[in-house]
Amino acid sequence: MISFFLLINILPFSAVAQHCHDNFLGTKALYTSPDQKYTPAPVGYAPVFIDHVGRHGARHLTKDVKTTQAYRLLLKADSINELSAKGKQLKQMVIALLKIEKGNTKFISAEGRDELRGLGERMYLNYPTVFHKNLSISVATTKEIRTKQSADAFLEGLNSKLKDTAPAKFYNDDLALRFYDLSPAYKTFENKVDSSTIMLGFEKTNGFATLNKAVVNRIFTARFVQDLSQEQQAKFVADVFGFVAIVYSLNTEIRQAGYESNGLNFDSFFTCNELEKLGESDSLNENLKKGPGQDVNGIQVRVAVPLLVDFLNTSDEFLKTGNYNACLRFAHAETMAPFAALLQIASADQVIKHTSKVTAGWKPSEVIPLSANIQWVFYKRSDKPGYMVKVLLNEKEERIDGVDGRTFPYYRWNNLRAFYLAKLKKLNVTLSDNMNAYLTNLK
Numbered sequence: 001m002i003s004f005f006l007l008i009n010i011l012p013f014s015a016v017a018q019h020c021h022d023n024f025l026g027t028k029a030l031y032t033s034p035d036q037k038y039t040p041a042p043v044g045y046a047p048v049f050i051d052h053v054g055r056h057g058a059r060h061l062t063k064d065v066k067t068t069q070a071y072r073l074l075l076k077a078d079s080i081n082e083l084s085a086k087g088k089q090l091k092q093m094v095i096a097l098l099k100i101e102k103g104n105t106k107f108i109s110a111e112g113r114d115e116l117r118g119l120g121e122r123m124y125l126n127y128p129t130v131f132h133k134n135l136s137i138s139v140a141t142t143k144e145i146r147t148k149q150s151a152d153a154f155l156e157g158l159n160s161k162l163k164d165t166a167p168a169k170f171y172n173d174d175l176a177l178r179f180y181d182l183s184p185a186y187k188t189f190e191n192k193v194d195s196s197t198i199m200l201g202f203e204k205t206n207g208f209a210t211l212n213k214a215v216v217n218r219i220f221t222a223r224f225v226q227d228l229s230q231e232q233q234a235k236f237v238a239d240v241f242g243f244v245a246i247v248y249s250l251n252t253e254i255r256q257a258g259y260e261s262n263g264l265n266f267d268s269f270f271t272c273n274e275l276e277k278l279g280e281s282d283s284l285n286e287n288l289k290k291g292p293g294q295d296v297n298g299i300q301v302r303v304a305v306p307l308l309v310d311f312l313n314t315s316d317e318f319l320k321t322g323n324y325n326a327c328l329r330f331a332h333a334e335t336m337a338p339f340a341a342l343l344q345i346a347s348a349d350q351v352i353k354h355t356s357k358v359t360a361g362w363k364p365s366e367v368i369p370l371s372a373n374i375q376w377v378f379y380k381r382s383d384k385p386g387y388m389v390k391v392l393l394n395e396k397e398e399r400i401d402g403v404d405g406r407t408f409p410y411y412r413w414n415n416l417r418a419f420y421l422a423k424l425k426k427l428n429v430t431l432s433d434n435m436n437a438y439l440t441n442l443k
Contacts, residue, residue: 057112
């Protein structure tokens with residue numbers, strides 16, 4: 001029997017049932033391990049080294065609920081009795097989310113830990129020969145705690161399959177993994193995207209002013225709404241949409257706090273069509289800022305050069321010294337999207353051809369979901385010189401546009417390396433260049 005206390009915490013959150021597809025989640029989509037059989041390696045070849053970069057796992061909010069426009073407006077309207085019935089319902093949900101998130105801001109969630117543990121386990125199960133001898137792993141994270149938590153969860157999964165715990169050398173590498181924060185020109189570009197012609201045109205064509213007003217009219221009285229600017233309405237809707245997306249990552253924490261998952265169904269304040277449109281807007285914005293956008297050679301892709309240089313240098317070091325079995329890096333969506341485009345991974349480097357089909361060629365839920373990852377898996381044949389490399393995006397075998405694919409999904413390392421060196425040469429970059437200077441001078 002449900003306790004009286006729990007009952008009063010659940011009943012106010014009841015909402016109209018909806019069965020919308022969750023494809024609006026975009027970059028907040030939970031990671032799904034691939035259900036596929038890998039192509040057998042060429043005869044005699046076995047995996048010997050992995051160069052890896054991944055996004056942190058499913059997470060909590062990155063800012064306190066109290067700092068949001070939604071929280072402030074809900075409390076203000078409530079204090080002067082300007083909330084509708086659904087507005088009161090939303091306010092209670094937001095207060096519940098505030099309690100759930102207290103002390104957890106910026107951390108990965110239980111769902112995120114499970115994602116990363118699974119990735120670590122599958123890395124061993126798929127490539128056991130990489131970890132058969134002389135165990136040593138390099139682990140790079142950023143200044144954000146969720147990347148260190150992700151690394152710990154990944155290693156927990158990996159070590160659960162090893163006979164002996166793999167020694168791991170941890171270090172911070174914001175230069176290679178948070179390059180987007182270190183380029184003044186890129187920051188200027190990023191700030192202009194929200195007010196760019198393409199974003200404003202998309203919002204106008206899809207009636208976002210009308211959409212935003214429809215949502216706030218469900219929450220507040222007409223008198224309160226008339227005093228809200230279009231900018232305030234848009235920010236309020238964006239905040240609540242953010243709450244919609246985040247609860248998918250918090251199922252365990254919601255239950256632990258004594259609520260039912262459907263008790264925080266923020267999506268009940270939107271129609272399915274509104275969720276889809278908001279998701280498309282987010283996807284377009286993410287693509288323009290972090291993905292191939294309208295120019296696969298744009299600054300939003302070239303900013304990832306430091307990570308490509310790091311991948312090439314660590315791969316070269318392995319071939320020379322064999323010091324590490326794997327180089328693991330844990331970073332962010334802003335790291336993964338431009339890197340995937342820079343590598344010319346076929347499913348991640350398609351430019352926007354028409355804004356009416358913003359997810360036709362580049363789908364954030366497939367390119368940079370939570371726990372997204374890119375792996376270079378090196379294969380060696382003991383009786384033959386040279387290496388073969390398989391490139392994976394989210395554990396799926398991927399083609400590299402522009403590289404001889406006759407042996408796909410395995411590429412000759414000499415060919416793949418030469419391809420990326422030629423790409424760097426066009427950008428006037430060498431493997432020994434100072435990457436801080438590169439980012440400072442990037443145009």
